[in-house]
Amino acid sequence: MYSDKVMKAFTDQSNVGELEDANGIGQVGNASCGDILRIYLKIENGIIVDAKFQTFGCAAAIATSSTAIDMIKGKTVEYALSLTNSDIVTELDGLPPQKIHCSVLAEEAIAKAVEDYRSKHQA
Ligand code: FES
Numbered sequence: 001m002y003s004d005k006v007m008k009a010f011t012d013q014s015n016v017g018e019l020e021d022a023n024g025i026g027q028v029g030n031a032s033c034g035d036i037l038r039i040y041l042k043i044e045n046g047i048i049v050d051a052k053f054q055t056f057g058c059a060a061a062i063a064t065s066s067t068a069i070d071m072i073k074g075k076t077v078e079y080a081l082s083l084t085n086s087d088i089v090t091e092l093d094g095l096p097p098q099k100i101h102c103s104v105l106a107e108e109a110i111a112k113a114v115e116d117y118r119s120k121h122q123a
Pocket of ligand 1: 035058060102
């Protein structure tokens with residue numbers, strides 16, 4: 001059902017947790033399943049220098065969140081905002097059709113975290 005990359009991302013705990021010194025936090029929920037994802041970003045000079053996530057979500061939500069974090073760490077804020085759920089799914093060699101909606105959480109949470117950062121750091 002799941003690709004090897006999904007299974008690997010699902011079991012990788014390195015991106016899980018609260019980022020104490022985050023300066024942008026985004027939380028989103030999926031209305032259909034009730035799952036929740038929170039993404040923490042630490043942004044310096046337009047670069048995402050660190051990021052972590054916490055979720056009450058399914059395996060696909062965990063795998064896509066972890067992969068999204070890997071994809072945006074060390075990259076610009078603009079790159080992170082341009083990342084779509086399709087990009088994340090492609091990176092994972094696909095998801096079962098009924099789990100595609102889970103990948104949207106990561107895209108939305110990143111956008112919210114950047115919005116949070118910008119609301120605090122722009123006059
Ligand atoms: Fe809720 Fe996957 S079933 S995020």
